Amino acid sequence: xxxxxxxxxxxxxxxxxxxxxxxxxxxxxxxxxxxxxxxxxxxxxxxxxxxxxxxxxxxxxxxxxxxxxxxxxxxxxxxxxxxxxxxxxxxxxxxxxxxxxxxxxxxxxxxxxxxxxxxxxxxxxxxxxxxxxxxxxxxxxxxxxxxxxxxxxxxxxxxxxxxxxxxxxxxxxxxxxxxxxxxxxxxxxxxxxxxxxxxxxxxxxxxxxxxxxxxxxxxxxxxxxxxxxxxxxxxxxxxxxxxxxxxxxxxxxxxxxxxxxxxxxxxxxxxxxxxxxxxxxxxxxxxxxxxxxxxxxxxxxxxxxxxxxxxxxxxxxxxxxxxxxxxxxxxxxxxxxxxxxxxxxxxxxxxxxxxxxxxxxxxxxxxxxxxxxxxxxxxxxxxxxxxxxxxx
Amino acid sequence: xxxxxxxxxxxxxxxxxxxxxxxxxxxxxxxxxxxxxxxxxxxxxxxxxxxxxxxxxxxxxxxxxxxxxxxxxxxxxxxxxxxxxxxxxxxxxxxxxxxxxxxxxxxxxxxxxxxxxxxxxxxxxxxxxxxxxxxxxxxxxxxxxxxxxxxx
Numbered sequence: 001x002x003x004x005x006x007x008x009x010x011x012x013x014x015x016x017x018x019x020x021x022x023x024x025x026x027x028x029x030x031x032x033x034x035x036x037x038x039x040x041x042x043x044x045x046x047x048x049x050x051x052x053x054x055x056x057x058x059x060x061x062x063x064x065x066x067x068x069x070x071x072x073x074x075x076x077x078x079x080x081x082x083x084x085x086x087x088x089x090x091x092x093x094x095x096x097x098x099x100x101x102x103x104x105x106x107x108x109x110x111x112x113x114x115x116x117x118x119x120x121x122x123x124x125x126x127x128x129x130x131x132x133x134x135x136x137x138x139x140x141x142x143x144x145x146x147x148x149x150x151x152x153x154x155x156x157x158x159x160x161x162x163x164x165x166x167x168x169x170x171x172x173x174x175x176x177x178x179x180x181x182x183x184x185x186x187x188x189x190x191x192x193x194x195x196x197x198x199x200x201x202x203x204x205x206x207x208x209x210x211x212x213x214x215x216x217x218x219x220x221x222x223x224x225x226x227x228x229x230x231x232x233x234x235x236x237x238x239x240x241x242x243x244x245x246x247x248x249x250x251x252x253x254x255x256x257x258x259x260x261x262x263x264x265x266x267x268x269x270x271x272x273x274x275x276x277x278x279x280x281x282x283x284x285x286x287x288x289x290x291x292x293x294x295x296x297x298x299x300x301x302x303x304x305x306x307x308x309x310x311x312x313x314x315x316x317x318x319x320x321x322x323x324x325x326x327x328x329x330x331x332x333x334x335x336x337x338x339x340x341x342x343x344x345x346x347x348x349x350x351x352x353x354x355x356x357x358x359x360x361x362x363x364x365x366x367x368x369x370x371x372x373x374x375x376x377x378x379x380x381x382x383x384x385x386x387x388x389x390x391x392x
Numbered sequence: 393x394x395x396x397x398x399x400x401x402x403x404x405x406x407x408x409x410x411x412x413x414x415x416x417x418x419x420x421x422x423x424x425x426x427x428x429x430x431x432x433x434x435x436x437x438x439x440x441x442x443x444x445x446x447x448x449x450x451x452x453x454x455x456x457x458x459x460x461x462x463x464x465x466x467x468x469x470x471x472x473x474x475x476x477x478x479x480x481x482x483x484x485x486x487x488x489x490x491x492x493x494x495x496x497x498x499x500x501x502x503x504x505x506x507x508x509x510x511x512x513x514x515x516x517x518x519x520x521x522x523x524x525x526x527x528x529x530x531x532x533x534x535x536x537x538x539x540x541x542x543x544x
Contacts, residue, residue, distance in 0.1 A: 011398060012474045013482055015420040018445060018492045026396030050400040050473055156395070165395070186395060270486055293485070353478075 004073060005183060006054040008046070008352040010263040019080065024071045026054040027185035028159075033167040035328070035345060036211040037321045042328045043166070044342045051165065053350060055185050062151035062188055063227035070186060096131045096246075103135070103245055116245065117281045119272055121265065123251045125231050132252065137243035142254070143236030148193040148203050150228035151185075159184050162217060169349045171315045171324075172209055176202045178308055179258050181349070182215060194233070194258055234261070237298045242286040247272045254297045257304035260351030267293055304355035307348060307362070322381075323374030327367070340367040398422060399472035402465045408448075411462040415452035416476045421445065424469025429462045440500075441466060450493055453479060 006014070006021065014021065029051030034043050046052045056073045078088050091107035098104070099114055106112040122128030129141045154162070168182035176195045183190040193206060206212055207222055237254035241247065249272050250265030268290075275281075275289040314320040324341065331339040344362045347353035361367075399422045402408060409415055411431050421442055428439040428448060439461060442448055452459050453476050482489045 009478050009482075012472065012478060013489070015422070015472050016418075016447070016474055016479070016482075016489065016492060020420075020422060020445065021396075021398060023394045023396040026398060028395040029398045047475075048400055048473060051398050052472075054396070054398060160395075267485075270488075274486065274488060 004056040004058045004262070005259070005351075006056065006073075007260045007263050007350055008052040010260070010266060011052055011054055013266070021054050021056075021073075022071070022076070025073055025076050026056055027070060027188075028055045028165060029053070030055060030167050030184075031165050033169055033346065033349065035325075035349075036168060036170045036172070036215070037315070037325060038173050038209075038211055039318060039321045040325055041211070042325050044328065044332070044339075044346055046346075047336050053167065053352075055167075055183050055190070057185065062153070093128070093131065096135055098135070101244070117276055118246045119269070120246070120248045120252055121250045121269065123231075124234050129252055132246075132248060135243070135246060137246065138240035139243075139248065140239035142234045142238045142252070144232035145194065145196065145235045146198060146230055147195075147233050148191075148198050148228070148230050150191045150222070150226050151188045152191060152222065152226050153188055155187055158217065159187070159189055162215065163189055167350065168215055170206075170209075170211065171311065171321065172206070172211060173315055173318075174202070174206060174209070175312070175316065177206060178312070179349075180206065180212075198230075233258070235301075237294065237301075241294060242272075242283060242290060244283050245281050247275075247281075247286055247290060254294050254301075256297060256351055257301040257355070258308070258351075259349070263351060264297060267297070300355045303359050307355055307359055310362075311348070319375050319378035322378040323371055326374045326378075327370050330370075340364055341371070397470060399470045402426075402469045402471055404465055404468055406465045408463045408465065408471060409452075409459045411459050413459050415449055415459050418447055418449040418453040418474040418476070418479060419463070420447050420472045420474060422470040422472055425466040426463050426469055426471070427466045429464060430460075431462055440503075447474075447493060447496060450497070 006026075011021065030053035031049055031051040032043060032045040034041050057070055058072065058074055082088055089107070091110060093105055094108050095106040095112075096103055096118060097106070097112075099112075102114045102116070103118040104112045104114045105118065120128060120132055124142060124144050132139045133141065163182060163184035165184070167184075170177075170180035172180070176197050177193055178196070179192075179194040181192045183192065193203065195202070234251045234255040235257060238248055238252060241253040247253075249268040251261060253268055255261045255264040271290050271293040272286070275285050279285040279289050314324060324345075327341045328345065331341060340361060344358055344367070347358045347361075348355075399420075402424075408419060408426060411429075421444055423444055425441055425443050426448065427441050430437045430439050442463075448463050449459070451457065453474075
């Protein structure tokens, strides 16, 4: 498992709660992003030029690493839990069954043991989902989407020179790719492509795009042995994520559409913990105290779909993309609170704010007026809307 | 150079927040030290030194008030800003989010109580014996009891 971004809002929340991400866990602190389009790019910085986003490795990091110079984020969290008194049992769970109305967990090579509450925090690419479905309380796994992720080893110096401490986001005319990002880490850059039908040809055409090629040193080509995978991501919530004494948190429950999965796991896990500590572990308790957070994320994802549909329309039109770039570039001269388009793009692509909040801000009359004005200018200059086509 | 350093680097003597200014952010010290100073006319009264993990600026964030003190960097520091809007949203969703801050504020009130008790004692000593230097007198048995109770 390689990915990992801790969003701006989560970095701040963890700091307030007394959880500080050490330098050897954070692979690269991000202070800006560059939005690449077929019409050009624009550089947007965080308020106060502060490094507010953390990129990190999960687990053992990318394939083929000979020397580990970092500490895993997962290990950091487990050690914090240990420090608070939790007993961590590193074992593979084979089965969960009901015995005397309590969940009983069987780990490989160990005697089954009953527990008062089972919190399942697994991803959508594991057999953990089957364990939940087999419990028979009505759990149905979330809808998923195939992604493409590759970790490209370029070395610290090259990454600093070519990517810096910026996230690189792509709004290209390729209709198969909903979202693409380059996330610089220590010696690696993580390439992440999300879309409904990402196949080999689509990945090849993405890397051939001049906007993408321009991010890499000249003559560079993707190595054949780069660590790559096509994992599924959660794009729709699980049905019935809890029952008496069982609750699903994180990806196996609900996540945020396309980004901030760690932030969603933090919110759902905290909601489950609050319910168990302050109310109880029955289905009614989870109904009352866990379901509202769950539903909020679900509703917000629906608004996220509206936003991504809108960005899909924008990216197919050279005039709209050109307008978006112009508005964003022009507002860099304004005070930070007046940079509306930058704020919308930043929050949409980094997962730093709720989609509902972003949608509301994107409909600000001044922003809409400026956007339309620039579209008209772009059309006058000869740019037009292109029809929807296939990949590449 | 470490690439994983979050927050913003501040140099020695740099002012992070200024007394009397309106603030929309709270700050967390990630490394280094800052000193909290109350300005009274031309005079600077040092109130506290804050180090790694401690927060400041929370009063302006919780109430709609101006900064009550100036915060200046004492040794090269790295500081993370926490935005008011995001903070209040988190508190609304999860009131336990502020437990850590309440704990810190409670510790500060405890320290302030000790300081008030010490100053009161000096004032009393001074009232009883105007010529004595109460500040250099050994602590009274009562003060020791207050300290012990506060620490417990």
